Amino acid sequence: MERTLIGELGSRVGETVSISGWVDVRRDQGKMVFFDFRDRSGLVQGVCLPGSTALDTAKETRNEYVVRVEGIVNKRPEKNAQEGKSNGDIELEIKAIDVLSVAQPLPFDTDADINLDTMLDYRPLTLRRAHEQAIFKVQAAIVQAYRNSLIRKGFTEFQAPALVGSDAEGGAEVFRVDYFNDQKANLATSPQLYKQIMTGVYERVFTIARIFRAEKSATTRHISELTQMDFEMAFIKDEREVMTMLESVIRDVVSAVDETCAQAFTTIGVDVPMIPDKPFPTLTLREAQKILGAPEEPDLEPAQERSICEWAKKEHGSDFIFITRFPTSKRAFYTYEHTDENPMSRGFDLLFRGLEINSGAQRIHDYDALVKKIEERGMNPRNFAFYLQAFKYGMPPHGGCSTGLERFTMKMLNLENVKEATLFPRDMNRIDVLLSSSTTDEPNASKA
RNA sequence: GCGGCUGUAGCUCAACGGUAGAGCGCUACCCUGUCACGGUAGAGGUCGUGGGAUCAUCACCCAUCAGCCGCGCCA
Numbered sequence: 001m002e003r004t005l006i007g008e009l010g011s012r013v014g015e016t017v018s019i020s021g022w023v024d025v026r027r028d029q030g031k032m033v034f035f036d037f038r039d040r041s042g043l044v045q046g047v048c049l050p051g052s053t054a055l056d057t058a059k060e061t062r063n064e065y066v067v068r069v070e071g072i073v074n075k076r077p078e079k080n081a082q083e084g085k086s087n088g089d090i091e092l093e094i095k096a097i098d099v100l101s102v103a104q105p106l107p108f109d110t111d112a113d114i115n116l117d118t119m120l121d122y123r124p125l126t127l128r129r130a131h132e133q134a135i136f137k138v139q140a141a142i143v144q145a146y147r148n149s150l151i152r153k154g155f156t157e158f159q160a161p162a163l164v165g166s167d168a169e170g171g172a173e174v175f176r177v178d179y180f181n182d183q184k185a186n187l188a189t190s191p192q193l194y195k196q197i198m199t200g201v202y203e204r205v206f207t208i209a210r211i212f213r214a215e216k217s218a219t220t221r222h223i224s225e226l227t228q229m230d231f232e233m234a235f236i237k238d239e240r241e242v243m244t245m246l247e248s249v250i251r252d253v254v255s256a257v258d259e260t261c262a263q264a265f266t267t268i269g270v271d272v273p274m275i276p277d278k279p280f281p282t283l284t285l286r287e288a289q290k291i292l293g294a295p296e297e298p299d300l301e302p303a304q305e306r307s308i309c310e311w312a313k314k315e316h317g318s319d320f321i322f323i324t325r326f327p328t329s330k331r332a333f334y335t336y337e338h339t340d341e342n343p344m345s346r347g348f349d350l351l352f353r354g355l356e357i358n359s360g361a362q363r364i365h366d367y368d369a370l371v372k373k374i375e376e377r378g379m380n381p382r383n384f385a386f387y388l389q390a391f392k393y394g395m396p397p398h399g400g401c402s403t404g405l406e407r408f409t410m411k412m413l414n415l416e417n418v419k420e421a422t423l424f425p426r427d428m429n430r431i432d433v434l435l436s437s438s439t440t441d442e443p444n445a446s447k448a
Numbered sequence: 449g450c451g452g453c454u455g456u457a458g459c460u461c462a463a464c465g466g467u468a469g470a471g472c473g474c475u476a477c478c479c480u481g482u483c484a485c486g487g488u489a490g491a492g493g494u495c496g497u498g499g500g501a502u503c504a505u506c507a508c509c510c511a512u513c514a515g516c517c518g519c520g521c522c523a
Contacts, residue, residue, distance in 0.1 A: 029486090030479040050480060063473095080481060088483090108459050109472060111484060117515065118459070173522085190523090215522055216449085218515095222522070302519085349523095359523065404523055429515075 001070060007041030009087055012073045019044070019092065020100070022128070023065045026058075033058040037069060037092070044087040046071060048094040057097045063110075064103035064128075070096040116417055123424060123432075134264035135421060138257060139409045143208060145256035146229050146403070149249045155204040155231055160191030162210055165386075173214035175224075187212035190402065193387045195232040196334070196363060199398045200390045206231035208405070216428060220417040221355060221407060224426040229408075232363075232400030239336070239346040239362040242399040243322055246350065246358060247280050250320065257412065270414045273319040273353070281312045282322040285344075298327045306354035324348040333373045336362040336399070346399070353411040360401020367391040 001018040009017065021039035028034075033055065035046040046069060048058035061067065071092040082088035106125055108114050119126045126132055147157065163177070163185050179185040191209040198205040208229050215222065231249075236242060258265075258272045265272060288308050289296055300308065300323065312321035328337045328345035337345040347361035364370045370391055374381045381388060409421035419425040424432060 025484070027482050027485050028479090029482060032480055032482085034482050034485080036483070045483065047481075077481085080483090082483065085483080091483095105458080105474060107473090110459095112460060112472070114459065115516090211523095213522070217520090217522065218517085219519085219522095220517075226523075228523080356523065402523080407523070 003068075005041040006037060006039045006044045006087065009044055009073050009090060009092065013075050013090060014073065016070065016072050016095070017092075018068060018070045020068045021066070023061055023063050023067060025063055026061060028059060035061070035094075037067070042086040044090065044092055045082075046092040046094045048097075052094060054094050054097045057099065058094065061097060061099060062103060062105070064106060065099055066101035066103070068098040068100055069094055070098075116419060120419060120425065120430065127423070130267050134261075134267040135409065135413060135415070136423060137264045138261045138413060139405065139421065141257050141261050142253055142405065142409060142412065143227075143229070145253040146249060147206075147208065148256070149252035150204075150206045150231055153204070153245070153248070155206045155233075156198075156202040158194075158198050158202075158205050158207050160188065160194045160207045160209045160230075162188050162212070164188045165383075173216070175212050175214045189213055191228065191230050192332070192334070192402070193384075195230050195400060196395075196398065197387060197390045199232045199234045199400070200395050203234040203396070204231070205233075218428060220419075221410075222427070223406060223418055223422055224428070226422070227405035229403040229405055230400065232398060234396040234398040236362060236397055236399050239324070239348055239360065239399050242360050242362065242401055243282070243324075243348055243350075244279075246360065246401050246403075247320075250280075250350075251275060265413075268413050270412075273412065274313065274317055275320070276316050276318040278316070280320045280322055280350075281316040281318055282324060283308070284325040285323055285327075286325070288323055298330045305351050305356060309351050309354045312351075319353050321351050322348050323351060331361060333377050333379070334361075334363045334370065336364050348401075350401075350403075352408065353414070355407055355411055357407045357411060358401050358403040360399065362397070362399035365391065365395045365397050367395075 001016075003020050004012060004017040006019055006021060009019070019037060019039065021037045024036040024038040024043060026033065026035050031050040033048040035048075035058070036043050037046050048054050052058070069092065071094045074091055074093050076089055076091050106122075108118055108122055108126065110129060114126070119132075127136070151157070163179075164187070165185060174189055175187040177185050177187060188209070188211050190211055191207050195205060195207060206229070208227060210225060211228050212225050213222075214224065231245070233242065233245060254273050254275055283291070285300070286296060288300065288304075291311060292304055292307055294304055308323070309319070309321060312318045324347070325341070325344040326347050326349075327343050328335060329343065331345050331347045335345045335347050337343075345361065347359070349356045350358035350360075352358075364373060367388065370388065371381045374384055406418050406421045409415075410418045413421065415421050419427070
């Protein structure tokens with residue numbers, strides 16, 4: 001018999017069907033056994049009544065067993081209906097259970113809170129929890145909406161390399177890898193330089209790139225491998241055009257997620273972000289520091305980022321706020337600086353619910369100015385010769401920005417740690433198997 | 449790199465100077481309407497590791513390892 005998805009059973013009342021999935025939970029009543037079965041489309045209760053030939057199998061079937069179940073879809077008696085539950089008004093009267101795979105008991109609680117360590121040690125299994133599934137449904141929706149939005153706005157997607165010959169930013173710690181002929185290469189810390197090159201080709205481009213940072217940071221907002229959603233656009237007047245574009249994309253993403261992921265937000269118990277009717281509030285760094293009564297430092301501290309976001313929410317009803325005009329010295333070498341605006345540059349950050357999730361700027365497009373900046377930073381223009389070609393042969397004024405997907409997801413769902421918003425996070429102590437116990441597959445081996 | 453915290457059962461956590469408990473999970477049995485079913489019984493821990501103080505410690509002290517959090521750096 002052909003498989004029916006659990007989510008479609010509501011329209012199959014009275015029919016004999018076959019479903020496939022996992023045993024979410026078994027409730028053995030003695031003479032009869034209840035189950036919740038789970039597949040990608042939802043949950044349904046199964047009941048194995050007294051006298052059913054499947055009763056012996058039902059009593060042996062444990063949680064997480066993979067099963068194919070044949071049965072009759074019945075409307076539940078009114079007193080047994082469960083409101084607000086997936087398929088709460090129907091149940092499957094079990095005629096046969098075919099065990100496709102047996103399962104050990106899960107080594108953690110499926111409903112209760114578990115620690116992040118446990119969550120990640122058992123990642124292949126904890127992802128089966130509704131809460132975790134909801135997170136990555138939302139993340140998938142964010143990526144899709146970002147892509148759709150930019151395509152609609154005339155952007156072309158491109159693929160950036162992850163193996164690069166030199167470090168784009170010159171600042172971030174890089175992972176070195178052995179390359180051919182005794183050469184060294186780096187894992188990309190950003191698609192930035194390639195993105196700019198592509199701007200000279202298609203004018204409007206974007207990429208969703210894996211990037212790698214070797215910083216020894218152990219915080220709730222750092223991971224070693226992350227996903228950057230980058231776009232770059234040509235023929236801009238200044239960075240405000242980039243900000244306007246970004247704001248439009250963010251609005252598209254939020255409304256798409258709001259539309260398609262309502263169930264996920266309910267599961268996680270969080271509200272869709274507050275978006276103001278008016279444009280996102282925007283402050284210069286100095287204005288923000290004035291509001292906070294903070295000294296004129298070259299950047300905002302994490303605590304100040306949280307405070308200014310509180311301010312934006314209270315004063316402007318917005319979970320987003322732009323901060324602009326950071327000192328050029330604090331930004332990457334390719335950041336545009338107008339002589340009248342010195343020492344501030346045309347860079348900006350977008351803060352979301354207390355955290356920087358995007359950084360962008362107008363870029364230098366003049367070849368000589370760019371070479372000069374590289375030299376001023378103590379770097380050798382020859383190392384950037386490949387990149388500089390694009391500028392030597394005519395580059396339009398341009399700018400762009402980069403959104404950290406995991407941070408965006410984290411804040412979208414009010415998660416406490418960016419690793420919760422990363423399927424398989426890498427950090428100083430972890431790449432799937434804990435680094436300190438890499439010779440064993442026992443997740444807890446290093447804890448003994 | 450600096451500072452703080454944590455490490456006790458498979459998971460989440462208690463307790464206590466007299467060598468360990470709970471909830472969930474697990475096993476067995478009972479239960480014809482449960483829905484995180486319920487009930488009864490049971491298994492499961494040399495309290496991260498090493499040293500020290502003490503008649504005695506999981507508990508106090510020192511060291512060490514591991515992890516988490518904050519700062520720095522960074523996105």
